[in-house]
Amino acid sequence: MSNDLYVAAGGGGDALAALMLCRALGGSNSAPTVASYSWDRYLIDPAPGPRQVQDFVGLRQLTEHAWEVTADSNLAAGGVSGLTVLARHTPARFMVMDPARGAAGLRQQLREVIDHLSVDRVTLVDVGGDVAAHGSEASLLSPLGDALALAATAELPVPTDVAVIGPGLDGELPDDELRNALVAMGADVRKLRIAHVRPFLPALEHHPSEATMLVAAAAMGASGRAEIRDKGALVSLTDHSTDAFLTSSDSVLERNAIAQKLIATESFDQAEAITREICGRTELDHERRKSEMLAHRRTGDPSAEELRSRLREYREAAAARGADFVSFRRLTEVLGLHRYDPTRMRALVGDLAFHELPLCRISLR
Template sequence: MTRLIVAAGGGGDAVAAAMLDAALYGDDGNAVIFTYAWDRLLIDPLPGPRGVANFTGLEPMTPAVWSVPATARPIAPAGSTLPRLAAELPHAFALIDPHHGAEGITRQLEELVNRLEPESIDLLDVGGDILARGDEPTLKSPLADALILAACCQVNAPIRLLVAGPGLDGELSADDLRGLLGPLVHTFTAKDVEPISPALEWHPSEATGMLAATARGVRGTCEVRDAGLPIALTDESPRVHEVDLDEALSRNQLARSILATTTLDEVEAQSRQICGFSEIDYERNKAAWLRDQPTMPMDPEATLSQLDQFEAEARSRGVTHTTFRHLTETLNLNGSQRHDLRQLVINNRPDQYDAPLWRLTTQRLSRPDEAHC
């Protein structure tokens, strides 16, 4: 029997879906993960999600659904983490193509359900912004979640909505979500993280990275994103709760407004009207700005010195951890330099690596070349 897990957000939710599948159902990998190819600008220089037309090597599953095998490739300049996930994880990855709106995704889901006849269907959202009304001032990326929620509510099949890591996406706080969450389904542990540990070494997802870190016991305050948003890492963070799907739809104004949409442009228009913005507009503006920024070679000594300064300032704000995505942005490095930065700081200060997060020191550590000065 096949299981179907729908990842509500971008690539990070797909990684979390693989962890959830192993934790709840075992590690046979007999699951299909239905997910967006939307890795944001750190991986993909093009704004918005990728569709079928942005890949070569996809394999047809149904007339409207294509899988992303390890041999698939995004067409330059687009980028995607999905082929590498397909190479490293035992699951099959089916592509959510949102360019035909909620009606298009509904059709894709219906075809998948008819083809697979899955024993279970779980819709997974890391963080909980799928439960947003749409007018919250902290809301940053409601579009993907609202789209998939709108589609799932129109499919004639039982779908269980699960929220993992309440508040970890920095959109709604754990306090805001507490009264909206249903029964506890699972609490992730360090053992649950093991199947996805290799992927966490390179995948840029902040929310799933924090979810995994808290499953391993990390607690504190983690600074994320380009803006340095503080996220509380608590005993609630590794938990997975069930939420009533219909109640989520009745709360999510954007999802209700896009039920009959047939284009992504329509979805964006509704997001601008209800939420006051479209996150793809933000990506368009940032992508245009990034194109004008020169990529300078990374100077290891200067970078470690900048890291010292960042850590001192962050500690004064009560921060205990950060992500490598945030470090890359705050040290004014290009997204393509994230891996080199990660290797540099881990090689120099391995005791600060709380995989996959970076732990701030309580005091400055000497670098190896300073040890005998």
């Protein structure tokens, strides 16, 4: 009976997807362990970039460098950690990955967790597939987080795999290109089904993860095109959107030029500088600009009448762009709201909302 450790490549929704994958793989542990960044969207945590251990109160220390997020853990300066949300709504255990000391520091944390919990296999989980990028792709929006997590898994003392779920669902890399690359690596393909995602729908309701939500939507039979992210990328939901490709971490590391350069990094700043040198940018550039812009623009929420007007206008424009669905997360932002509140969103969109998913239909046709 194996004792697996899952590593969420980009934090956020990857941590929740890891629990779904555990079910799909027939995991015997009803409370799997996931190591993840606390790196969340502005709507729940306005601070750009990943959080460090020192940003929390209420963590549980497991080893010298490994800390567990519990249902009672909070961010000291405000905001909400997605890991706390998941700790409150799932039976899993979550270890916060603190990247302050680069890949070397993350690797030390993972090694200590492996030893402390007698882990015999590690699986790095990424929804969308950025982790398998070369690093030179013009459409790659978030090169740093996934590559740093992959670099941290190099030379772990147990076998390590990479699982890419729903290639292309994050709106960054072309899904056909990713699929072909993963097949060339000899990846084994599994499918996430309703039974694998349904236990985690309550957690998904409170966690604004678009890509993982789309995996769940596809598993529950939704098909069509969803508009996601700030710029409204359109991604397609098909029968293949629940595919999970499993391959060796060595194969993915051989493809990812950024991760190769990050293996020996000893600080997050160093990792960011190397990534920017290779790609010309990192996701933190966008996050910092957005945080500063929204901080200056922040006003009160629109009135109920204004929200209904904005919703009508948005639906008309999104339909013209060919969208069938929009996530609650994107809808929150395009309507000019400042806090992610799925209950309020359901009340606003009414029958347009999916019953069990934070997803809105563009029309009721």
